[in-house]
Amino acid sequence: xxxxxxxxxxxxxxxxxxxxxxxxxxxxxxxxxxxxxxxxxxxxxxxxxxxxxxxxxxxxxxxxxxxxxxxxxxxxxxxxxxxxxxxxxxxxxxxxxxxxxxxxxxxxxxxxxxxxxxxxxxxxxxxxxxxxxxxxxxxxxxxxxxxxxxxxxxxxxxxxxxxxxxxxxxxxxxxxxxxxxxxxxxxxxxxxxxxxxxxxxxxxxxxxxxxxxxxxxxxxxxxxxxxxxxxxxxxxxxxxxxxxxxxxxxxxxxxxxxxxxxxxxxxxxxxxxxxxxxxx
Ligand SMILES: Nc1ncnc2c1ncn2[C@@H]1O[C@H](COP(=O)(O)OP(=O)(O)OP(=O)(O)O)[C@@H](O)[C@H]1O
Ligand SMILES: [Mg+2]
Numbered sequence: 001x002x003x004x005x006x007x008x009x010x011x012x013x014x015x016x017x018x019x020x021x022x023x024x025x026x027x028x029x030x031x032x033x034x035x036x037x038x039x040x041x042x043x044x045x046x047x048x049x050x051x052x053x054x055x056x057x058x059x060x061x062x063x064x065x066x067x068x069x070x071x072x073x074x075x076x077x078x079x080x081x082x083x084x085x086x087x088x089x090x091x092x093x094x095x096x097x098x099x100x101x102x103x104x105x106x107x108x109x110x111x112x113x114x115x116x117x118x119x120x121x122x123x124x125x126x127x128x129x130x131x132x133x134x135x136x137x138x139x140x141x142x143x144x145x146x147x148x149x150x151x152x153x154x155x156x157x158x159x160x161x162x163x164x165x166x167x168x169x170x171x172x173x174x175x176x177x178x179x180x181x182x183x184x185x186x187x188x189x190x191x192x193x194x195x196x197x198x199x200x201x202x203x204x205x206x207x208x209x210x211x212x213x214x215x216x217x218x219x220x221x222x223x224x225x226x227x228x229x230x231x232x233x234x235x236x237x238x239x240x241x242x243x244x245x246x247x248x249x250x251x252x253x254x255x256x257x258x259x260x261x262x263x264x265x266x267x268x269x270x271x272x273x274x275x276x277x278x279x280x
Contacts, residue, residue: 002044002161006031009157010134011052014088017132028156029127030135032096032149034142034255035161035248036240038201041138042094044161048136049090057083058092061099064116072112073119080123080133088132093120096137097144117146124154143251150255158255160248163199163240166192172200176207183225191229197238197245206236 013020013027020027033041049056059079066072083089099113099120127133137155139145149155164172170192177188195203209232214221217228 002033002159005157005159006033006044006048006136007051010048010054010090010136014052014054014090014132014134028134029124029153030137030155031157031159032142032145032155033136033138033159033161034251035140036163036199036244037140038199038239039161039163040200041140041161042092043200045090045092045094045136045138049092052088052090054088054090054132054134055083055086056090056092057086058094060094061096061116064093065098065112067112072116076116076119076123080127083133084131089134091133091135093135093137095139096149097139097141099146117149121148121154142255145255147255158252160252162248163197163238163245166196169195169198169203172203173207176204177224180207180211181223183223185226186224186229187226190226191233194233195238197240197242199238199240202236202239206232209236 009028009031017027033044035041046056046058057079064072064075064079066075079091083091099117124135127135135155137149142158150158170188173188173191177186191206195206198206206229210224210229213228213231214224
């Protein structure tokens with residue numbers, strides 16, 4: 001689902017902006033990928049840029065935060081200027097949630113983050129429609145994100161990246177074992193069956209561990225067997241709990257609501273958002 005929505009939302013406007021112009025609609029300027037850690041958000045953003053044959057500029061919000069007065073803003077302005085120069089271009093901002101300062105945290109004073117958020121908002125507002133620059137943000141803590149960032153014209157589209165289903169897990173296992181010599185008895189379908197709620201990153205770890213088990217038995221090992229995988233599965237578990245999943249599900253509705261119900265542009269402290277949602 002996330003793949004399809006991103007493909008439509010990013011690839012079409014970048015490849016064929018005229019189609020949108022003809023219909024008089026504006027493509028989304030920003031996409032926010034959110035979901036549990038290790039589900040492939042970063043991977044997905046990179047893949048989309050590649051498929052859209054667009055340039056890709058990746059950054060993390062922690063890299064945008066500077067303790068020197070005014071430097072963060074300059075850095076963001078440079079980022080957007082560069083993107084416009086090399087358009088069609090995807091700007092990827094990872095860890096968008098760290099634009100909300102942890103209290104007493106390392107990332108300096110709240111004013112810095114507030115200014116950074118405001119600068120990003122101004123830059124996104126200033127992006128002319130159809131300028132062929134798309135911003136993709138990613139976070140695994142969407143509830144910490146300043147709702148002003150989620151308003152229309154900014155991160156328009158919220159895309160949930162969840163844990164893969166069984167068929168998805170099997171395909172991920174196939175990719176992750178692509179370079180691994182597998183014994184004939186290795187049944188990826190059965191491994192997929194036994195790995196409910198595993199993320200892509202968890203599955204990658206299982207594959208790596210199976211390889212390690214094989215190596216530990218003998219350095220001369222030529223292939224990895226099902227027994228090696230069974231051993232690896234014993235000391236691995238899903239990082240995503242059922243509670244986490246239902247928390248994310250509950251967030252989905254809330255995020256959009258917050259975006260439209262909160263007026264002031266700028267900085268919202270963590271904790272202030274809790275309990276807002278449905279009550280408005
Ligand atoms: N859908 C997938 N297909 C193949 N590999 C995947 C997939 N999802 C995750 N992985 C593996 O897990 C690793 C981590 O994924 P990625 O860094 O994209 O997760 P993330 O969602 O950005 O996590 P975080 O929220 O912690 O930043 C990838 O490098 C890849 O090896
Ligand atoms: Mg990531």
